[in-house]
Amino acid sequence: MILVSHKSYMIESSNRISIQIELTNENDALTFILNVPNTFSGLTRGLVGFMDGDSSNDFMLPNGTTLQIDSENDKEIFEKFAPHWRASKMDSIFFYYDIKNANYSTYNDESFVPKFMSDEIVFSDRELEKKARDLCDQNRECLFDVASTNKLSAGEMSVAFEKTVEEI
Numbered sequence: 803m804i805l806v807s808h809k810s811y812m813i814e815s816s817n818r819i820s821i822q823i824e825l826t827n828e829n830d831a832l833t834f835i836l837n838v839p840n841t842f843s844g845l846t847r848g849l850v851g852f853m854d855g856d857s858s859n860d861f862m863l864p865n866g867t868t869l870q871i872d873s874e875n876d877k878e879i880f881e882k883f884a885p886h887w888r889a890s891k892m893d894s895i896f897f898y899y900d901i902k903n904a905n906y907s908t909y910n911d912e913s914f915v916p917k918f919m920s921d922e923i924v925f926s927d928r929e930l931e932k933k934a935r936d937l938c939d940q941n942r943e944c945l946f947d948v949a950s951t952n953k954l955s956a957g958e959m960s961v962a963f964e965k966t967v968e969e970i
Contacts, residue, residue, distance in 0.1 A: 817841075826959055833963050839969060848887050887928040888912075923949045930954075937961075 814820040819842070822835040836850060846853040851860035852868075861869040862884045871878050889895075890926070891906040898905045923945050925931035930952060937957050938944030943964065948957040 806925060831956070831959065833959075835964075835970060849884070865879070875920050879919050880918070917946075918948055919943070919946045925949045926952050 809826075810822070810824040812822045818839045821839045822833075822837075824833045825831075826833065838846060838850065838853060840882055842853060844852070844854045847862050847864075850863050851857075857873060858870070859868045860873065861871045861883050863869065863883075869883055871883055873879075888910070891910075894906055896906075896909075897906070919942060923942070925934065925948075930948065934945055934948040934957055937954060938948065940963070941957075941961060941964070944957040944960040946955060947960040948954055950956070
């Protein structure tokens with residue numbers, strides 16, 4: 803089943819796995835929610851973890867080895883875990899249409915390093931930081947989003963997204 807509404811897509815398979823993707827106008831951002839039923843307990847691996855209620859084995863590599871990584875340390879996850887799950891050009895299930903010479907490498911920049919929430923959150927100016935702290939309180943995701951984008955609306959979106967996830 804595929805449900806489409808204004809810039810929001812939800813795809814649900816016959817086994818009840820669903821993916822919801824929404825494009826936000828204001829921040830040029832995507833929200834992404836994956837919902838996997840409990841019937842898949844013990845059957846998942848990779849970036850969604852090993853769904854068995856034991857978080858100590860969530861960072862399982864394709865070869866079955868489990869890494870002991872702090873789930874709050876996004877930098878360590880990015881550096882030590884995620885690269886093992888990167889799809890190779892041969893394994894990719896995507897088609898790259900010849901639009902401006904786009905290909906696998908266009909969308910797989912292995913030199914890219916994002917900002918990390920585990921690093922210090924730095925604001926561009928004090929006024930923005932004050933407004934962000936009023937909006938976000940102690941919500942680290944909200945503070946990170948405002949500091950990264952210089953937009954309070956990104957923090958508002960972060961808080962709203964967190965509420966949506968809790969509801970689901």
